[in-house]
Structures are given as structure tokens and as C-alpha cells.
Amino acid sequence: MALTYDAVVIGGGPGGYVCAIRLGQLGKKTLVIERDKLGGVCLNVGCIPSKALIHASKVYRKAKDGAAMGIDGSDLRIDYAKTVAWKDGITGKLSSGIGQLLKGNKVDVLVGSARFDGPGRIAVAKADGTSETVHYGDAVIATGSTPIQIPGFVYDQKLILDSTGALALQQVPKSMAILGGGVIGLELGDVFARLGTQVTVVEALDKLLASMDPDLVRPVQQKQAKLGVKHLLGHKAISWSKTADDKVDLLVNDKAGAEVHVVVDHVLVAVGRRPNSRDLGLETLGLQPDAKGFLTVDRQQRTAVARVFAIGDVVGQPMLAHKASAEGEVAAEVIAGKPGAAFDHMVIPNVVYTDPEIATVGPMLHELEAAGRKVKTGRFHFAALGRAMTANAGEGFARVIADEATGVIVGVQVVGAEASELIASAGLAVEMAATAHDVALTIHAHPTLAEALLEAAHAATGHPLHQLK
Numbered sequence: 364m365a366l367t368y369d370a371v372v373i374g375g376g377p378g379g380y381v382c383a384i385r386l387g388q389l390g391k392k393t394l395v396i397e398r399d400k401l402g403g404v405c406l407n408v409g410c411i412p413s414k415a416l417i418h419a420s421k422v423y424r425k426a427k428d429g430a431a432m433g434i435d436g437s438d439l440r441i442d443y444a445k446t447v448a449w450k451d452g453i454t455g456k457l458s459s460g461i462g463q464l465l466k467g468n469k470v471d472v473l474v475g476s477a478r479f480d481g482p483g484r485i486a487v488a489k490a491d492g493t494s495e496t497v498h499y500g501d502a503v504i505a506t507g508s509t510p511i512q513i514p515g516f517v518y519d520q521k522l523i524l525d526s527t528g529a530l531a532l533q534q535v536p537k538s539m540a541i542l543g544g545g546v547i548g549l550e551l552g553d554v555f556a557r558l559g560t561q562v563t564v565v566e567a568l569d570k571l572l573a574s575m576d577p578d579l580v581r582p583v584q585q586k587q588a589k590l591g592v593k594h595l596l597g598h599k600a601i602s603w604s605k606t607a608d609d610k611v612d613l614l615v616n617d618k619a620g621a622e623v624h625v626v627v628d629h630v631l632v633a634v635g636r637r638p639n640s641r642d643l644g645l646e647t648l649g650l651q652p653d654a655k656g657f658l659t660v661d662r663q664q665r666t667a668v669a670r671v672f673a674i675g676d677v678v679g680q681p682m683l684a685h686k687a688s689a690e691g692e693v694a695a696e697v698i699a700g701k702p703g704a705a706f707d708h709m710v711i712p713n714v715v716y717t718d719p720e721i722a723t724v725g726p727m728l729h730e731l732e733a734a735g736r737k738v739k740t741g742r743f744h745f746a747a748l749g750r751a752m753t754a755n756a757g758e759g760f761a762r763v764i765a766d767e768a769t770g771v772i773v774g775v776q777v778v779g780a781e782a783s784e785l786i787a788s789a790g791l792a793v794e795m796a797a798t799a800h801d802v803a804l805t806i807h808a809h810p811t812l813a814e815a816l817l818e819a820a821h822a823a824t825g826h827p828l829h830q831l832k
Contacts, residue, residue, distance in 0.1 A: 366473075368394045370698055371485060371499040373477045373643070376403020377410075378675030378687030379505030380461050385695035387468030394497060395470060396477040396487055401461040404507050405684040407454050408527040413550060415450040416530065417716050420557040425755075432755065441558060443535050450530075473497070479644035482668075486644075501670045501698045504658065505691065506643065508636035508676035513542065515602050516632050522611050523603070524631045526551065536560050536628040540613050542600050544571035546715050548633035549583065553717050556590040563593045563625050565600050565615055572715065576728050579778045582758045583717045598623065603630060638677040662705040664694040672698070686711050710794045714783045719745075719759045722786035725774025725793050728764060737767040741799065741822025743815050745779040747830060750810035756780035761815035763789075763799055763823045770798035770824070781812050789816060799823035 372383045375397030386393040400407045419441075427436040465472055473495065475487040485502065487495040510525040512518065520528035526547050535558045541548045544566030556562045564571070564587075571594065572580045584594065597618045604612045606626065613625040638656040645652065650668045652658055658666055658673040666673050672694040675687030689706065696704035715721040731738055746757040759779030765772050775789035792802055802820035807813050821827050 365484075365496040365498050366394065367498040368392050368471075368500070370394075370501045370503065370695075371396060371477075371497055372503045372505055373485070374403060374505035374507055374675070375401040375461070375472070376505060376507050376675065376687065377405045377684040378507075378691040379403065379503070380465060380691075381688040382503050382505060382674060382691030382695045383470045384464055384468045385692050386698065387465070387470045389695060389699035389701070391695075391699060393470045394499075395465060395472045396485070396497070397472065397474060398476045400458050401465070401472070402454070402458045406457050406461070408530060410684050411457060412450050412454055412530050413526070413547075413554075414716060415453055416446065416554045417550060419446050419449070420554045421718060424557040441535070443558070444533050447531070447533060478642065479647050481647045501672065503664075503691070503694050503698075504640075504643065504666075504671065504673040504677055505675050505687070506639040506677050507687075508638050508682055510632065511635045511637050513600065513632055513634060516542070516600070516630065518632070522605065522609075522629060524629055526631070526633060529629075529631045532629075538610075538627040539563070539629045539631060540565060540600075540611070540625050540627045541631045541633055543633040543635070544568070544573075544594065544596070545633065545635065546572070548631070549587070550716050551631060551633065552592060553587065553590075556587060556592050557718075561591060561593075561627075562587075563595060563627065565595045565598050565613075565625070567597070567599045569597045571596070572721070574727070575715075575721065575723070576776065579721050579723070579776055582719050582778050583715070583721065586718060586758060595623065595625075600630075636676065636682055638679075640677055662693075663697045664690050664706065665697070681711060681713060683711060683713065707794075710790055712786045712790050714786065716783060719756070719779045720782035721776075721778045722782035722789075723774070723776045724786055724790040725764065725772075728762070728774070728776070731764065731773070736773075738764050738773065739767050739770075739799075739823055739825075740764050741819040741824070741827070743818035743822060743827075743830060745812075745815060748810075748812065748815055748818075750812050750814065751780055753810070754780055754812075761785070761819040763802065763816065763819040765799040765823050770800055771796050772799055772802070772820075772823075775816070775819075777815065779812070779815065785813055785816060788813065 369391040370386050370393045372379045372395045375395045383395045475489040480486040485497045538561040540563045552562045598615045601614045615623040640652045640656045648668045657679040664672045674690035676682040693706045712724045742762045744760045745751040762776045764774040799820045807817040
């Protein structure tokens, strides 16, 4: 007998489960279909586990390098298998917690692979070989994304890894090559470099984190270099072969075509992700993804097919968990008939969890300049911030970008300690159209890292306090 629901959400990741919870709160009989674990990639093999390892590696490295503070870390060691078990325990608890939240909001969960079987119908293939037919009033596609695979670099999760394989390693490798100088590559490169791995980053472009302003990336690149990370910029991975001692001989070409061989224990491929829009039966609805596999939606997350919505990675950049969650709330409220629900793409914070961290909200400075936007900026360096000095974290700066005529803040950028935490208040300032003067008038506690934003705002108004013009 077919199951019938007001709304069905395909995918239980940070977009899907949030959407389902909100639908339940709004009185909709809702089902989540998840083929693996609740929490999706982000919770189980992405955001959360990577941040656990990032934190553990930072704790280890800070103690290891604590001589200036009187800490002798010369005999420090890490039991990495235990660290990985600790990480897995965190993801398990959070996934279980999501199940409780869904249950508490009267949302049902069905484990299996979903495929549309015409308008209003979804076929769900379960692990035991049986299947269910689900009828829906509204459907939300929240199927996420999968790591892109480079031709010739098939993931075996032993020598050639994707991010999931890298997070599952049970011991710290002696060497690793990372293909891709983007967010995932640099974050995981940081983890292993801090733990003693010789890391080589291979990036086809001439710069790391290519979409970001170069001065934001520079402190990260410099600190990685101090850890011994090699950055092969303008280089392209061509092929690989297995050596007699079970290592990877990676063939790389530079811009001139010259061959470079890099011999490592593992190769991590981190060149981006593709949307999971295949094998969903979208053709039975008359719904066609674009050339890259993304689904097109409007500001209310509606696709071109009536009563079918899409959220998260499957609808395009930026592929961020918090963006997916926000889109999920919008879709739920639109389905429930709440007026005015719509998504604003201008205030999505973006964070890179390297050391130092990078966090931004609003356009990049180079994008504003290219568009001819007249702005004024204020910058304050962490090296002059008392709280940063006491934490031995003087790298980086905060920058406030304001409209030249009105003083309204259009963007904020931070590269430095705890940038991921500082960016929330910056996002609020942009969302509320606060001016640099507004932030400068807001009393910040002292000593705190947040004072970097205060001082940058003062600088943007033309009246810096703790630095010279």
C-alpha cells in the first residue's frame, strides 16, 4: 500500500532535515527519504568531522609550538586512531540527535534511494531489496553533491582518496599530494601538515582560493609554507602509477609542459563537487538540470515543475551547509503558504577553516572594484590586537568595506583567529544595512578578537583609533 504525505523531502542533510523540521512545525505531514545517514555529507563525512580533525590538529600544533609561552611540547605525541574514533563519536551523536528532532516534530524517516515515478509519485528502493511507493503533495529535492573525479584518478580510498577517504585514515601519512588548492584541499592540507605529513598541493591555476582577494589568502599560504607545505601552482596532474613499495608516483606538468614527479603515500583529489541530480527520475516530471547538473530555482526555491522544490548543493553555488539550511526554511514556508518567504543570496557567510581562518560576507573587494563600485575600506591587523597577541595569533586582518557615498557596509572580510565566529556579527551588519559609523559606535568588549571589526570600522570612517592613518 502506497504511503501518502503532504510533503516529501529527498535527502536528510543540513538542507533537507531543516526543511522537514520546519514543515512539521507548520503542520505538514512530512517524510524524509535518506539513502544513508541523517545529517548527510556535512555531518557525517564533511563539515563536522573535518572541523573535529582541524581542532585536534590545532591543539596538537599549538602545544608542540608552545616554547614561547613556556610550554615544552618536545615529547608530545598523538594517537591518531583515537582522534579519529573521537571524531566518529561526535558525528554519531549529532546524527542521532537529528533523528530525535525529526521525530519530535512528527516527521517520518524512510531509509532508501528515491526516484521520481511521475508527478506526485516517488519510488523508494530499500536496502533489503524491497520498495515503497510514496505519494506527495509537494516534493523538495535536497540530494546534495558528490566529489568530482578526475579522469584516471579513480577513488580506491587507499592510494587515491576523496575527502571522505582522507577523513577515514587511521594513521597520519608521511606524505600526501592534494589535487586542488580550494577550500577542501587547503583545510585538509592544514590538518595533515600540522600533524607532520609532508603535503604537496597541486593547483592548475596560478593562485590558491582563486575566488578570494589575494591578500586574504596570503597569510594562509605563508603559514602553510612554514609547516613545510609545497604549493605547485600552475601545475596539472596528468597520471599516476603505483611504486614497488605501494606508494603513488604522481606525474605533474607545469605550465611549460615540463614533467614533475611527486612520490607520496596518498593522493587526495579535492577539485570540487558535482550535484547529485542523476538517477532521480527527473525526466518523468519533465524537469531538466543544466549542463553541469544543477537545478534552476527561483527565490522561493521553486523548480520549473509545479510543487517541486530544490535546495542546497543541487541548486548551485555556493555549496554551503548554512545556505542549504536557509533555503530549506524558505521552501518549507512557501509550501505552507506563508507570505513573503524568499531567499537573499547577498548575505551568505563564507568560511575557510585554515590557520588562520578566512571568513567573508558580501562581495570580494576585487569584484566591487571590477564593477566600478565606489567604496571606502578600513583595515585592522591582528598583530596590533591585544587579545590576538595573548593567543599567539597575530596573523591576518579584518576589513570593512562601505559604500563611499552612504557609508553602508557592503562587505566584511576577516583573515585571522576565530574569523568563523567573528563573521556572524558582520553578516548582521550587512543584512541590516548598518553603516561603518554604526559599528564604530557599538561598544565592543575588551580585550576581544571582535575589536578587530570595531577598529576596521573606525578606519573606514576615516578616524582610526589604534593605528595611524
